[in-house]
Amino acid sequence: xxxxxxxxxxxxxxxxxxTAHRFAEATLExxxxxxxxxxxxxxxxxxxxxxxxxxDEPNIPAQWSxxxxxxxxxxxxxxxxxxxxxxxxxxxAERYExxxxxxxANFSISGLGQLIDANIHSDRVITFGP
Amino acid sequence: xxxxxxxxxxxxxxxxxxxLRVFRPGDGLLLIEDAVYxxxxxxxxxxxxxxxxxxxxxxxxxxARGLSAMDTGSIKRxxxxxxxxxxxxxxxxQSWY
Numbered sequence: 001x002x003x004x005x006x007x008x009x010x011x012x013x014x015x016x017x018x019t020a021h022r023f024a025e026a027t028l029e030x031x032x033x034x035x036x037x038x039x040x041x042x043x044x045x046x047x048x049x050x051x052x053x054x055x056d057e058p059n060i061p062a063q064w065s066x067x068x069x070x071x072x073x074x075x076x077x078x079x080x081x082x083x084x085x086x087x088x089x090x091x092x093a094e095r096y097e098x099x100x101x102x103x104x105a106n107f108s109i110s111g112l113g114q115l116i117d118a119n120i121h122s123d124r125v126i127t128f129g130p
Numbered sequence: 131x132x133x134x135x136x137x138x139x140x141x142x143x144x145x146x147x148x149x150l151r152v153f154r155p156g157d158g159l160l161l162i163e164d165a166v167y168x169x170x171x172x173x174x175x176x177x178x179x180x181x182x183x184x185x186x187x188x189x190x191x192x193x194a195r196g197l198s199a200m201d202t203g204s205i206k207r208x209x210x211x212x213x214x215x216x217x218x219x220x221x222x223x224q225s226w227y
Contacts, residue, residue, distance in 0.1 A: 001218055008227070015163045016227075019137070022190065026210035032218075124217050129137055129227020 001032045004118035009130040010042035011060040017046060020128040028071055036074040036118040044082040049104040061104040068106040075107045076114045131156040133220030137227050139164040140175045145226040150178060158184040158220050166191045171203040180204050188213060
């Protein structure tokens with residue numbers, strides 16, 4: 001079965017992200033596939049490459065990047081949620097004349113259309129609330 | 131039938147009560163994160179959740195809160211893979227938060 005996940009919670013504040021990560025691993029271990037993970041609201045902080053957690057805490061953006069690379073999963077941060085929170089890729093940095101970009105590897109910035117598309121192309125979309 | 135996923139303690143929000151208001155026979159209810167506090171038989175909400183079919187609580191969240199030895203009565207404890215299985219068995223899957 002094909003799954004997509006919608007993540008609304010903030011990493012390091014809400015348990016949402018940790019629950020979603022365990023669920024993602026369990027779907028793959030059960031032989032299912034993940035089509036897309038859509039990060040919305042404070043969930044977009046998962047795409048911040050500049051997160052520098054202490055060594056004994058998980059690097060959440062790096063965990064998602066690695067999972068996506070290993071299993072070819074589309075990681076999308078909502079553009080409206082991301083830009084106002086300072087999560088920005090190089091194209092948007094140029095557009096808004098910012099001096100730097102910080103979107104983590106294997107993430108892309110896109111719109112809510114990608115969430116609709118995930119609903120169309122997945123058997124299940126599971127929401128992880130804040 | 132619907133799988134309802136609740137992630138807040140019933141002492142914290144109205145999520146659980148809102149969910150049960152639209153709950154139909156055959157629906158499943160999974161308690162995750164702080165909602166697992168509602169699974170305890172000595173919870174004030176036990177009457178709403180005990181001796182009802184298809185009510186589950188996530189083991190990882192019970193353990194993370196030091197509740198493993200507590201009585202959860204008729205509520206079935208499930209692991210992450212069983213969580214995935216529940217989402218396969220039910221459609222739609224509705225999260226309450």
